[in-house]
Amino acid sequence: MNALAVEQAPSGSPSKHIDAATGFEISAEFQRFNQKYDMFNRAIWDEEVRSERSRRFFESYFTDLAQFRKVEGFQQRDYALRNAAWYIADFTADLLETTEDRKEGFLDTYTMFREGATRKSEAPPAVHSAELKRAGRFLGADAIGICDYDERWVYSHNYSRQHGSNKDIDLPPDLTHTVVIVNEMDHATIQTVPSALSGSATGQGYSRDIIAVLSITQYIRNLGYRAVASLNDTALSIPLAIQAGLGQYGRHGLLITPQFGPRVRIAKIFTDMPLVADAPIDFGVSETCAICRRCSSGCPVKAIPAGAPKFESAEAISHLKGVKKWTINAAKCFQFWVNQGTDCSICIRVCPYNKDFSRPFNRLLRWMLSNRWRRLALWLDRKLNYGKRKTAGWWWRRLPS
Ligand code: SF4
Ligand code: SF4
Numbered sequence: 001m002n003a004l005a006v007e008q009a010p011s012g013s014p015s016k017h018i019d020a021a022t023g024f025e026i027s028a029e030f031q032r033f034n035q036k037y038d039m040f041n042r043a044i045w046d047e048e049v050r051s052e053r054s055r056r057f058f059e060s061y062f063t064d065l066a067q068f069r070k071v072e073g074f075q076q077r078d079y080a081l082r083n084a085a086w087y088i089a090d091f092t093a094d095l096l097e098t099t100e101d102r103k104e105g106f107l108d109t110y111t112m113f114r115e116g117a118t119r120k121s122e123a124p125p126a127v128h129s130a131e132l133k134r135a136g137r138f139l140g141a142d143a144i145g146i147c148d149y150d151e152r153w154v155y156s157h158n159y160s161r162q163h164g165s166n167k168d169i170d171l172p173p174d175l176t177h178t179v180v181i182v183n184e185m186d187h188a189t190i191q192t193v194p195s196a197l198s199g200s201a202t203g204q205g206y207s208r209d210i211i212a213v214l215s216i217t218q219y220i221r222n223l224g225y226r227a228v229a230s231l232n233d234t235a236l237s238i239p240l241a242i243q244a245g246l247g248q249y250g251r252h253g254l255l256i257t258p259q260f261g262p263r264v265r266i267a268k269i270f271t272d273m274p275l276v277a278d279a280p281i282d283f284g285v286s287e288t289c290a291i292c293r294r295c296s297s298g299c300p301v302k303a304i305p306a307g308a309p310k311f312e313s314a315e316a317i318s319h320l321k322g323v324k325k326w327t328i329n330a331a332k333c334f335q336f337w338v339n340q341g342t343d344c345s346i347c348i349r350v351c352p353y354n355k356d357f358s359r360p361f362n363r364l365l366r367w368m369l370s371n372r373w374r375r376l377a378l379w380l381d382r383k384l385n386y387g388k389r390k391t392a393g394w395w396w397r398r399l400p401s
Contacts (some may be wrong), residue, residue: 013026013028014026014027014030014152016150018147018148018243018280022243022280023248023249023286024239024242024323024325025309025324026152026324027311027322027323028322029311029321030152030322031156031321031322032151032152032153032154032155032156033155033156033320034157034159035157035233035234036157036166037317037318038318038330039318039330039334041159041161042317042318043058044161044164045164048331049331049334049335053339054334054338056341057338057341060083060341060342061083061090062083062090067341072195073195073198073391073392074195074341074342075196075392077396078195078196078197078392079196081200082199082200082203082342083203084200084203085199085200085203086199086202086203086206086207087203087207088207088210089203092105092112092210093105093106096111101163101167103161105210105233106231106232106233107158107161107233108158108167108233109170109228109229109233109270110213110214110217110228110229113217113218116220116221116222116227117221117224118224120223121225124274125274126276128223128273128275129275129276132144132216132219132273132275135216135219139216139219140183140208140211140212141182141213142183142184142260142264143182143259143260144179144216145179145180145245145278146177146180146276146277146278147177147178147180147240147244147277147278148176148177148277149176149177150178150239150243152239153236153239154169154234154235155236157169158170158233169234171234171270174272175226175228175270175271176271176272176273176275177270177271177273177275177277178235178240178268179216179220179244179269180241180246180266180268181209181212181216181266181267181269182241182246182255182257182260182265182266183205183208183209183265183267184205184259184264185201185202185204185263185264185348186201186204187263187356188395189201189395190263190345190348190354191349191388191389191390192390192391192392192395193345193346194340194344194346197395197396198342198343198345199343201345202265202343205264205265206231208265209266209267210267212267213229213230213269214229216229216269217229217269220269220271220273223273225272225273226271227271227273228269228271229267229268230267230268230269230270231267236320237267237268238253238255238266240266240268241255242255243277243280244277244278245279245281246281247281247285248281248282248283248285248286249285249286249325249326250262250295250351250353251289251305251326252295252296252299252304252326252328252348252351253304253325253327253328254348256285258281258283258357258366259357261348261352261353261355261357262351263348263354283366283369283370284369284370284371284374287374288352288374288378289326290308291378292378294351294352294381294387295347295350298346298347298350298387299346299347300336300346301329301333301335301336302332303328303329303330304328305328310325310326310327311323311324313327313329315328315329315330315331315332317331318330318331349389351387352365352378352381352386353366353369354386354387355386
């Protein structure tokens, strides 16, 4: 455990000492989030959100119901690639849906594991942690961090779409740590957003996450410890990733990592393996977001707030209560997805942290964003047309044959 984390700060307060390092401001009104209120579940039960269009939107990921258009980026080949990229995520999510009311990775944790070892590996937590990170990178995680188990970010309830009711969270007791992984989403396809083609980056990111998170979970079980693999289900991934030192929170409501900016998908593993938690990091994201606003001005439906972080938001139902932050209007955002027939990542495309950081000049810009050269970096970002949309035709033509 690191020195920042763990015990509750003043008695009864939902705040913890680690909040000083993550920048989370949490009030006495804090409530754990109920999965029933995320937009994808509201699209099942909430008359304000559910529509024939939203039904067709979901079905387009599994069938040929997508409304192919002649415009670039929304043609049959684009939907074909998007749905192929989603295939592993959808296939694993659907395995136990009808028989056991489990939508693994999206509503419920994963259960598809072999029995682990009965004998526990005995090693100091620092050794376990270092070896876990080495193994995790080998098994497919692009970055990996560790935080203490923090129940604040675990949902109050899961949701059963079959029965339209709350379900109990099925995590075992006495978990001590959460291992968080991120995987990069493809940079080039995201440059074509809005397009069905860009949705391929989302599906591919999830599929890569699943391979890594299942494998790392089995590794921990093979060392004799309990481990539960989770994707979007069961707990809020972003605060856990921030506590695990993987990045900071952006105005667009996404994790911003130093390596890949906001272009990541997150998965996590709850475990009782003795580990050492990482410290949160600060590379100047909050200060950049305070003056940047590329995402709030670039969002076609103005779903991203342009002002300061707040405890309240316009879209109260899906809002996490008692945390001061930038909160996007999830209903407006989701409606845009439904209307265009695929997900949107414009706020990722235009973000100045969405860059290929293998290039030295982009690393220089990232460094400038962390200090007094920030305004110049943002000016250069605009002048050099970073974040400009490319056509899907450009992407298809640049592929090696
Ligand atoms: S686009 Fe600008 S304001 Fe929005 S998250 Fe990225 S850095 Fe922050
Ligand atoms: S995903 Fe698109 S619609 Fe949603 S907040 Fe980002 S830019 Fe706006």
